[in-house]
Amino acid sequence: QTVVTQEPSLSVSPGGTVTLTCGLNSGSVSSGNYPSWYQQTPGQTPRALIYTTNSRASGVPDRFSGSILGNKAALTVTGAQADDESDYYCALYVGGGVHWVFGGGTKLTVL
Amino acid sequence: QVQLQQSGRGLVKPSQTLSLTCAISGDSLASHTAAWNWIRQSPSRGLEWLGRTYFRSKWFNEYSPSVRGRITVNPDTSKNQFSLQLSSVTPEDTAVYYCARGVGALFDSWGQGTLVTVSS
Numbered sequence: 001q002t003v004v005t006q007e008p009s010l011s012v013s014p015g016g017t018v019t020l021t022c023g024l025n026s027g028s029v030s031s032g033n034y035p036s037w038y039q040q041t042p043g044q045t046p047r048a049l050i051y052t053t054n055s056r057a058s059g060v061p062d063r064f065s066g067s068i069l070g071n072k073a074a075l076t077v078t079g080a081q082a083d084d085e086s087d088y089y090c091a092l093y094v095g096g097g098v099h100w101v102f103g104g105g106t107k108l109t110v111l
Numbered sequence: 112q113v114q115l116q117q118s119g120r121g122l123v124k125p126s127q128t129l130s131l132t133c134a135i136s137g138d139s140l141a142s143h144t145a146a147w148n149w150i151r152q153s154p155s156r157g158l159e160w161l162g163r164t165y166f167r168s169k170w171f172n173e174y175s176p177s178v179r180g181r182i183t184v185n186p187d188t189s190k191n192q193f194s195l196q197l198s199s200v201t202p203e204d205t206a207v208y209y210c211a212r213g214v215g216a217l218f219d220s221w222g223q224g225t226l227v228t229v230s231s
Contacts, residue, residue: 034215034216036216036217036218038218045209045221045222045223045224046158046209046218046221048217048218048219048220051215051216051217051219052215052217057217057219058219089157089158091158091160091218093216097173097175097176098160098175098176099160099163099173099175100160101160102157102158102159102160103157104157105158
């Protein structure tokens with residue numbers, strides 16, 4: 001069974017930089033997994049942030065950036081703001097009929 | 112700007128069929144660049160992709176193995192909407208269900224979500 005792993009929680013100071021990661025239990029994440037990232041605040045619909053590793057969705061500020069770091073996908077928030085405090089989910093394309101698998105999410109606290 | 116409006120019952124009895132509809136505005140169900148997805152979210156299972164329908168000269172449906180055999184996603188071009196049916200539901204199917212447009216590798220627009228509770 002394919003499992004996508006994320007840090008359960010991270011914290012960052014206002015104005016600071018934080019990197020969230022997204023891994024695969026079966027091996028390395030590559031651009032062929034088309035990593036995407038979503039932001040969700042409690043009670044709200046997920047909002048698209050990043051797709052195909054490092055492309056920003058429409059309207060997303062450039063303090064959000066995506067990359068591959070080592071064997072994982074990564075989302076970096078530079079110059080964190082209070083309203084960046086949210087849950088962040090990654091999604092990976094794994095094919096094989098399963099298609100898309102989401103990570104369990106990272107709760108980001110800005111304090 | 113595309114908008115997705117979900118409708119359907121929020122309470123379903125065990126063993127019955129869950130039915131939801133997603134009406135599309137601002138895009139065409141038969142778009143050659145989009146796919147129309149159902150995704151659910153629960154505390155126990157997190158976000159889970161369930162299936163999709165899309166048109167590329169003909170209609171295609173693809174389903175997650177976790178629900179294959181119980182799920183049907185149907186396009187309705189006359190109303191520019193698509194539907195989800197999940198049969199033989201159990202309390203484990205209790206979740207918030209979302210419809211979402213997929214463009215390339217991104218779910219870029221989401222419906223408002225529908226909490227579906229499976230309970231007698």
